[in-house]
Amino acid sequence: MGRISSKWWALLIVSTAVFLAVIDIFIVNVALPSIQTGLHSTEADIQLVIAAYLLGYAAFLITAGRMGDYFGKKRVFITGILAFTLTSCLCGMAQTATQLNIARFLQGISAALMIPQSIAYIHVLFPVHEERIKALGIYGSIAGTASVIGQFLGGIIPEVHWLMDGWRWIFLINLPIGILAAILATRRLTDTNRQQESHFDTSGVLLLTATLSCLVYPLIHGRELGWPLWAIAMLLTAFLLLGVFIRHQYKKGKNAQQPLINLQLFRFRDFNIALGAVLFYFMVQDSYFLINTVMLQNGLGYSSGLTGLLFVYQGVGYVLASLLAIKLMKRFGKKVLQVGVLIMTAALIGHTWLFNADLQPGISLYLLLFVYGMGCGSVLPGLLTLSLKSIPASYAGAASGTYTTFQQTAVALGIGITGGIFFWALHDQHTTIAYLSAYHTATWLNVAFLLIVSVLLYCLPED
Structure with a gap:
């Protein structure tokens, strides 16, 4: 090269x-x-x-x-x-x-x-x-x-x-x-060698796209429209399509074709548990930014510039902790992630305590955002490593792709579920008190998701 x-x-x-x-x-x-x-x-x-x-x-x-x-x-x-x-x-x-x-x-x-x-x-x-x-x-x-x-x-x-x-x-x-x-x-x-034996599971992609769309779209728009019949029908269709997708992938794998997702991966118990942790963790990850952004700007009247600056404290905490977590994982394994989830949970509870109608930028808010970022940075780098730990080397590539697909889907679900709960609790009442009430409801839901992550991490074997 x-x-x-x-x-x-x-x-x-x-x-x-x-x-x-x-x-x-x-x-x-x-x-x-x-x-x-x-x-x-x-x-x-x-x-x-x-x-x-x-x-x-x-x-x-x-x-x-x-x-x-x-x-x-x-x-x-x-x-x-x-x-x-x-x-x-x-x-x-x-x-x-x-x-x-x-x-x-x-x-x-x-x-x-x-x-x-x-x-x-x-x-x-x-x-x-x-x-x-x-x-x-x-x-x-x-x-x-x-x-x-x-x-x-x-x-x-x-x-x-x-x-x-x-x-x-x-x-x-x-x-x-x-x-x-x-x-x-x-x-x-420099271009790489081409592997002409690779195959594309076009039907699998179409089925997965249809399944995810039928799941996420009504979760988001159904709430706003009062759950019309089409939204409920789409949600039911999503579960039917999921069953069709799983059967489709199973048949492709059985016929020695290249399915989009190798279902053999789900024979590994630790991988399934880790994917569960990934699901609930990433449902919190981006929904946190959605509800906090709307809360700070629309609820408390902060400018977008000030909101962006506040989130920088969270980002700095994330970057610093992620660099440290990579080193600590070698020695302490999943305990690093468990401590990180505990920090995130405590910080979210701190959000519900600190966020009120009189909230002003200051050391308490900066520190709280920084600490939450530290918690995120302690968890995220090790999740992939932990998920793939029990997977044989021959399955590593397929497992990594499945992990990332699962991760992005979980974030979208978090936007739909936690974000939906936030806007549902708001009830179109655009007052500071209404925003605070909706924010607390959605944040406590995220706390519950993190507690589930803690339980799933506990169920994984020690290093």
Whole structure:
């Protein structure tokens, strides 16, 4: 792959993928109230701004990884970068909430094209184990940094009204980054060998997409419309489609084809327990930002800039703890995650105590957000490691793809369930007291989810 220095240049290029994919989650979180105002959209619409992106990402992630094997990682990576750039522009130019959410779904698919290739390139560029660990650490640090930058920019950019509504720039800033990354990738990345024996489970992708859509869409819009018959029918259809999807995957695996998800993975008890922990943890992860953003801006009247700045404290705590947790995991194993969940739980209880009508930015709020970020950073880096611990090496790739698909789906469910409970408890009463009551209800639900995570982590074997 050329000189040593060229490896690290290539690493920075492929890391653009995770930078863009992560920043576009966190930058949107803080900007949601500005988007809602700019497009005159409903509360369900802004939930879908997050969920649509995650559904596109989750449904196409595994297939995108196989596309890299079949067509070549360089070609698929560049295609993903360019598609992400284009769909970002479509998001920025959307005139209605429906247009924005369709563009966000396509943007999620584009992110799915980029991410598997970037991770695979690290394994190609750094065959030596020690160098690979260092490269993965840098890759993870870039993702963590993107989350902090995204939260800050998501607050600042909507306040800059230049030529158009400020919130549109949170998407359009991807344009120069994406074009530059595509040019550098064209010039500096070496293509990989193609595996023409790879197969695509197109029917599996369509079934999974339909299942997730029928589950998440009515969860979000059904509440707002008073649970009409079509919403209930879609939820029932989602469970029927899930059964069809499982049977479809089982048949493909039995016939020695390549299913989207290898059901053999679910024979491992520890993997199932870990996936349960992943489900409830990630239901909390992004719904936290949704309800806090709406609470601070719409409920307490904070500006988007101040809200973004506050979340930076949370992001800094996350980055610092994640760097420390990687080292501590080697010695203490799952205990690091258990302590992290305990910290998150205590911090959320602290949120319900501190958040009141007179809440002002100060040391107590900064410290509380920082501590919550420390808890998140203690859990997240070790979840994947813990989930794959009992999986044989031959299943590692399939398990990793399944884990990520499960993770993104869980985040979308959290937006639908916890976010839905928040807006349901609000009852369209846009007073500070109503927002506080709804916020406390939704936050206690997240506390319950974290307690379930604690129980599931306890059920996993000691190291």
